[in-house]
Amino acid sequence: MAVLSVTPEGxxxxxxxxxxxxxxPVDRALITHGHADHARPGHxxxxxxxxxxxxxxxxxxxxxxxxxxxGEERRIDGATVSFHPAGHVPGSAQIRVAVSGxxxxxxxxxxxxxxxxxxxxxxxxxxxxxxxxxxxxxxxxWTPQAxxxxxxxxxxADTVAAGRTPILGAYSLxxxxxxxxxxxxxxxxxxxxxxxxxxxxxxRAQGIALPATIRVTPDTDPxxxxxxxxxxxxxxxGSAWANRFGATSTAFASGWMRLRGVRRRRAxxxxxxxxxxxxxxxxxxxxxxxxxxxxLVTHGYTAQFRRWLETQGYDAQEVETEFEGESLETAExxxxx
Amino acid sequence: xxxxxxxxxxxxxTTKTNAKVTALAGYFRDxxxxxxxxxxxxxxxxxxxxxxxxxxxxxxxxxxxxIPLWLFEECYPIVGDLAETIALILPPATRTSDRSLxxxxxxxxxxxxxxxxxxxAAILDAWDQLxxxxxxxxxxxxxxxxxxxxxxxxxxRALAQATGHDEAALAHRLMGDWxxxxxxxxxxxxxxxPAAELSRPYPFYLAYQLDTAPExxxxxxxxxxxxxxxxxxxxxxxxxxxxxxxxxxxxxxxxRFPELAAAVDFVPPGTVIDGEILAWKDASPxxxxxxxxxxxxxxxxxxxxxxxxxxxxxYDLLEWQGEDLRATPLAARRTLLExxxxxxxxxxxxxxxxxxxxxxxxxxxxxRAKSRALGAEGLMLKRKDSAYQxxxxxxxxxxxxxxxxxxxxxxxxxxxxxxxxANLFTDFTFAVWDAGNLVPFTKxxxxxxxAEFRQITQWVRKNTIDRYGPVRAVTPTYVFEIxxxxxQASPRHKSGxxxxxxxxxxxxxxxxxxxxxxxQDLREILASYG
Numbered sequence: 042m043a044v045l046s047v048t049p050e051g052x053x054x055x056x057x058x059x060x061x062x063x064x065x066p067v068d069r070a071l072i073t074h075g076h077a078d079h080a081r082p083g084h085x086x087x088x089x090x091x092x093x094x095x096x097x098x099x100x101x102x103x104x105x106x107x108x109x110x111x112g113e114e115r116r117i118d119g120a121t122v123s124f125h126p127a128g129h130v131p132g133s134a135q136i137r138v139a140v141s142g143x144x145x146x147x148x149x150x151x152x153x154x155x156x157x158x159x160x161x162x163x164x165x166x167x168x169x170x171x172x173x174x175x176x177x178x179x180x181x182x183w184t185p186q187a188x189x190x191x192x193x194x195x196x197x198a199d200t201v202a203a204g205r206t207p208i209l210g211a212y213s214l215x216x217x218x219x220x221x222x223x224x225x226x227x228x229x230x231x232x233x234x235x236x237x238x239x240x241x242x243x244x245r246a247q248g249i250a251l252p253a254t255i256r257v258t259p260d261t262d263p264x265x266x267x268x269x270x271x272x273x274x275x276x277x278x279g280s281a282w283a284n285r286f287g288a289t290s291t292a293f294a295s296g297w298m299r300l301r302g303v304r305r306r307r308a309x310x311x312x313x314x315x316x317x318x319x320x321x322x323x324x325x326x327x328x329x330x331x332x333x334x335x336x337l338v339t340h341g342y343t344a345q346f347r348r349w350l351e352t353q354g355y356d357a358q359e360v361e362t363e364f365e366g367e368s369l370e371t372a373e374x375x376x377x378x
Numbered sequence: 379x380x381x382x383x384x385x386x387x388x389x390x391x392t393t394k395t396n397a398k399v400t401a402l403a404g405y406f407r408d409x410x411x412x413x414x415x416x417x418x419x420x421x422x423x424x425x426x427x428x429x430x431x432x433x434x435x436x437x438x439x440x441x442x443x444x445i446p447l448w449l450f451e452e453c454y455p456i457v458g459d460l461a462e463t464i465a466l467i468l469p470p471a472t473r474t475s476d477r478s479l480x481x482x483x484x485x486x487x488x489x490x491x492x493x494x495x496x497x498x499a500a501i502l503d504a505w506d507q508l509x510x511x512x513x514x515x516x517x518x519x520x521x522x523x524x525x526x527x528x529x530x531x532x533x534x535r536a537l538a539q540a541t542g543h544d545e546a547a548l549a550h551r552l553m554g555d556w557x558x559x560x561x562x563x564x565x566x567x568x569x570x571x572p573a574a575e576l577s578r579p580y581p582f583y584l585a586y587q588l589d590t591a592p593e594x595x596x597x598x599x600x601x602x603x604x605x606x607x608x609x610x611x612x613x614x615x616x617x618x619x620x621x622x623x624x625x626x627x628x629x630x631x632x633x634r635f636p637e638l639a640a641a642v643d644f645v646p647p648g649t650v651i652d653g654e655i656l657a658w659k660d661a662s663p664x665x666x667x668x669x670x671x672x673x674x675x676x677x678x679x680x681x682x683x684x685x686x687x688x689x690x691x692x693y694d695l696l697e698w699q700g701e702d703l704r705a706t707p708l709a710a711r712r713t714l715l716e717x718x719x720x721x722x723x724x725x726x727x728x729x730x731x732x733x734x735x736x737x738x739x740x741x742x743x744x745x746r747a748k749s750r751a752l753g754a755e756g757l758m759l760k761r762k763d764s765a766y767q768x769x770x771x772x773x774x775x776x777x778x779x780x781x782x783x784x785x786x787x788x789x790x791x792x793x794x795x796x797x798x799x800a801n802l803f804t805d806f807t808f809a810v811w812d813a814g815n816l817v818p819f820t821k822x823x824x825x826x827x828x829a830e831f832r833q834i835t836q837w838v839r840k841n842t843i844d845r846y847g848p849v850r851a852v853t854p855t856y857v858f859e860i861x862x863x864x865x866q867a868s869p870r871h872k873s874g875x876x877x878x879x880x881x882x883x884x885x886x887x888x889x890x891x892x893x894x895x896x897x898q899d900l901r902e903i904l905a906s907y908g
Contacts, residue, residue: 179445180453180466299466301390302458305527306802306828310392345452352446 044120044138044145045171047360052147052171056140057120059088061147064363071122073149074133075100075214078365090124092160092247093132096214099243111160127151128162129317130215131249137165146331148172150364152316153323156186158219158249164330171337171360172328175318175367176296177346183296183320189313190223196292196311197270198228206263206286210275210293210309213237215317217272218244220294221251229268232257234282236274263287278309296320296367318367328355340364381409382417382479383511389526398528402536411563412480418566419558421533423627425522429489430497432460432521438498439464442505455794455848461517465510473507486519531769541567546581549768554578555622555630579613579624580650580696580704581768585758585775592739592778595759602708602762603734603742605754606777607691608666608864609656610673614638614690614728616649617700623655631655633676635688637727644726645718648700652766653692653731663753666878667866692719693731693758696766704766711766742778749780750907755863756780782861782879783903785895786886788816788854792838795823795831802831803838803850806882808860810873812897819873819900822860825882834885857889858882865904875900 045054051063051070059069066083073079074089075096087106089097094108109115111134114123119141124134129150136147146167155161193209200207211217213236221241224231231254233241238256245251255266263269263286277283278291291309296316298304304312319327328336328350335356338346343359350357388401406414419425440450450467457463485504489497501520508516518524534552538545548567555577556566595601612631615622621642623631632638635655645651657664657672668686672678695715696704703711712733719730734757736742746757756779764774787808795804805823809816826834834856844851864878874897 178453178456179443179449180457180463182466300457301462305390342452342456345449349445349449 044140044143044169045147047362052362054117054120054138054140057117057122057138059117059120059122060084061136061138062149062364069117071136072097073127073136073147074130076130076150078363079149088122090132090134093134095243095247096132096240099239125165126160126163128153128155128159131159131218131244131247133159135165137167143168145169145171146333148327150175150318151327152319153327154183154186156219156317157222159215162327164327167331167333169335169337170328170331170333171339172324173318173364174324174338174341174343174346176316176320177324177338177342177349179321181296181299181320182322183299183314183316186223186315189315190225193220193223193292193294193313194225194228196290196313197224200290201229201268203290205288205290206269206271208271208273208278208283208286208289208291209313210273210278210291211237211295213274214240216294216315217241217274218249218251219317220272220315221254224252224270226252229270230255230266232261232263232266232269232271234271234273234277236277237272257285261285316367325353379479379482379508379512379515380476381405382413383509383515385417386515386526387511389528393527395532398532399536399539402528402533403539406537406540410478410480412558413478415558415561415563415566416479416483418533418537418552418563420519420524421526421528422530422552423524424557425524426483426487426519427490428520428522429486430501430520434494434498435460435464435501435517435520438501439467439505442502443467443469458795461521462514464517465514468505468513471506471508471513474509475507482516483519486516537567543567546768549581550578553581553628554624576617576620577615577622577630579615579622579628580652580702580766582611582613582626582652583767583775584626584770585760585777586770586772588759588776588778592742592759595776598736598739598742600762602712602760603736603745603757604693604731604760605734605749605752606756606758606779607654607656607663607731608753608755609654609663609669609691612653612655612690613696614641614649614651614653614692615697616641616645617647619647634672634678636678636683637688638690640725640727641690644722645728646699648697649718650695650697651690651692651715651728652694652696653690653728655688656691657686658689658691658729659687665753665866666864688727690728691731692728694766707763707765708760709762712762746778746780782863782883783865783907784883785810785860785862785900785903786857786889786893787819787860788891788894789852789856789858790816790818790854791849791851792834793849802828803835804831806858807849808858809854810895810897810900812873816854817873817897819871819875819897820860820862820877820880822858822880822882825861826885830885854891857886857891857894859884859886865900865907867904873897873900875904 045052050060050065050067052061059071060067061071062073062079063070064081069086070084072087072089074093080097082101087104089108090111091108094106109124111124111126114121121139123137125137127133127135127149129152135149138145144167146165150173151162153162197207211220217237233254233256241251241254292311292313293309294313294315296318298312299314336350337358337360339360339362347357347359385401385405389398436450440447454463489500504516505513534549535545538548611626613624623635623638625631657668664686672686692715695711698714722728734745749756759776759778761774787810789806790809791807792803793805795802807818807821809818838852841853842850843853860880861883862877862880866876868876
């Protein structure tokens with residue numbers, strides 16, 4: 042019997058009677074992290090890491106939520122589970138499930154490069170590894186964060202010097218805070234959209250250090266914050282909300298910005314290639330380090346990535362899930378972020 | 379190439395025209411003359427001849443990236459551009475260099491004379507010393523197609539800013555048969571060169587599709603109306619005892635249409651005529667497909683010359699007795715043209731595109747409605763006092779085309795687009811009913827909004843029933859209204875017909891697939907208009 046299988050509700054552990062990141066309401070859900078496609082409402086009981094809990098509570102409201110420390114083991118019926126850092130967003134985890142000595146690891150979303158914000162990715166030995174592959178093609182390789190930070194800060198300074206307001210679009214959980222830590226506060230103040238600032242408050246309250254930010258409210262007068270950069274969710278770019286800033290230069294931060302076609306379709310002035318998902322070398326390194334012989338691939342370029350893994354000697358299979366990763370659709374204009 | 383890469387990045391990073399012109403003008407002030415010349419050439423569609431096949435490039439890139447070729451091929455449709463796919467997939471360069479744009483173009487062209495192993499070594503060596511943008515541009519120089527959101531007009535404006543020359547004069551200078559090998563930046567942009575001037579056409583004036591009721595244009599007597607002929611727009615330049623035939627895309631077509639050489643016998647030097655090249659027999663045009671056979675041929679076999687002889691249907695006179703008439707009102711130019719053609723014998727390969735008499739707009743609407751039967755696409759409306767302007771300008775010249783032909787068809791295959799639309803399903807194959815089966819008969823790309831493309835893309839992902847390489851077969855579900863300009867019999871196609879300029883007019887959410895048209899309906903359209 043397989044340790045984990047995919048049911049209509051989600052990834053299921055029969056021995057432990059629980060699901061991992063289920064997409065339909067279940068009795069007991071183990072949650073890798075707080076993004077909406079992984080932490081959904083309607084489950085009876087939730088279990089996640091301590092640092093992931095505040096955001097999940099903030100998003101889902103009154104839920105029955107229990108937490109574990111990274112590396113702590115817990116017995117759930119016939120299974121032993123533990124959470125291990127995934128490096129994706131603060132509190133994010135890979136979930137290890139052991140049943141009768143056989144170990145499966147569900148990656149959730151992950152990246153290998155330490156970003157200075159979340160707990161760095163730790164490889165976990167596994168017999169079977171269920172991995173995302175959002176960017177599972179060799180055209181996706183990321184430049185080091187420090188280099189992207191330089192580009193962003195230079196764009197900020199140049200835009201201000203040209204008399205415009207720079208507005209940078211980034212997801213409100215994870216990407217936005219990561220960018221906050223990359224910004225050079227010596228250039229000017231940092232204004233934030235409410236959706237991002239709400240997440241900032243949750244993360245600050247749990248002790249995560251973020252630079253000073255100013256929440257944009259209906260009363261905010263941009264002229265009183267000369268030289269500022271504005272951080273907003275992608276959907277706010279080009280919306281009525283952005284009109285208050287007058288002449289702007291818009292930018293978007295996403296792994297998809299690696300592709301010129303997507304960058305141009307976004308009609309933003311700049312695209313910064315920065316993702317909280319593993320790039321091609323990262324995916325390959327992570328899989329290698331698990332020591333797994335069997336790899337199940339979900340959300341992303343699954344068909345291509347599976348075939349590639351087979352050429353590398355893995356027993357690889359595709360599994361259909363309802364996770365979206367950093368979906369291309371959300372990198373497109375006019376769609377929900 | 380760093381300077382050129384910086385220019386490219388600046389152009390690519392903005393959607394604002396002024397910012398693009400500023401970036402280009404800055405480049406034209408600072409770059410070395412050779413590079414400036416090549417930049418003008420590239421941005422006006424004059425690219426070096428391809429010296430390496432894309433098949434080889436793919437293989438070498440996959441090998442350098444240590445990935446199997448099939449994986450490279452999977453990446454290509456997702457990136458949407460071959461040069462970019464290669465640039466993204468290669469491992470980081472181990473060296474740096476800052477050779478000029480001209481240096482790299484020279485290197486690429488020199489590959490023509492070398493064998494395949496030498497080509498491979500040279501390409502791998504180049505990749506290994508270029509940064510990512512430089513690599514992309516280097517690959518673009520090889521594969522061609524420099525579409526970077528800069529029109530020739532915009533480039534000319536920037537060049538005018540940088541050099542202080544008049545923009546219209548520059549636009550004229552940049553026309554014609556020059557290549558960077560046979561001229562210099564100085565000769566092209568700065569110096570007087572009578573030899574180059576001999577063949578040089580004028581920038582074409584282009585019309586917009588009429589977007590209002592014709593009555594809104596004012597009194598019909600202010601307008602010259604004529605048929606809109608369905609051929610190839612061309613300029614016949616007669617100077618110094620020679621003749622030159624230019625296409626709108628600035629291709630020199632003189633040798634393709636030898637019939638027009640006879641013009642030298644009848645028309646004095648110092649004459650430039652604007653008109654439509656048509657395959658013509660007796661008193662009426664042959665179908666566009668007859669002309670199409672001529673277009674692809676640099677030299678024309680006798681049989682084809684007899685089957686599909688061409689003439690120039692003349693509608694404007696741009697130069698007469700060596701004098702540039704473009705500022706002269708159209709009515710006066712037209713009188714000169716009519717006088718000129720009236721004096722020609724029947725055997726001359728030039729005919730007048732007749733003006734249509736009309737007492738009111740209703741008469742013209744009737745003429746327009748009948749134009750398809752005459753082999754025309756509708757009418758052209760030109761203000762009688764208009765000058766001959768440069769490029770596409772609104773106001774004085776309008777296309778008033780006949781309504782397109784139309785058919786309702788079922789989408790059965792979808793494929794991802796390229797470039798700006800990579801990652802969206804934008805290329806569709808449509809089918810009509812034939813004895814209970816759906817028979818594919820055309821592809822169509824344009825016509826939907828970006829929002830509709832995104833909607834259909836999500837739908838295609840969920841409703842794929844089969845894959846053939848990049849093509850996905852989808853569950854027949856949606857009906858689209860397809861518009862087209864012409865139809866012809868085609869034994870090469872399964873349906874037996876081929877459409878001209880097919881495009882998607884509308885997504886017919888209201889129609890079930892059973893109500894789509896049939897192959898018989900198409901055959902009837904073919905019988906009427908083919």
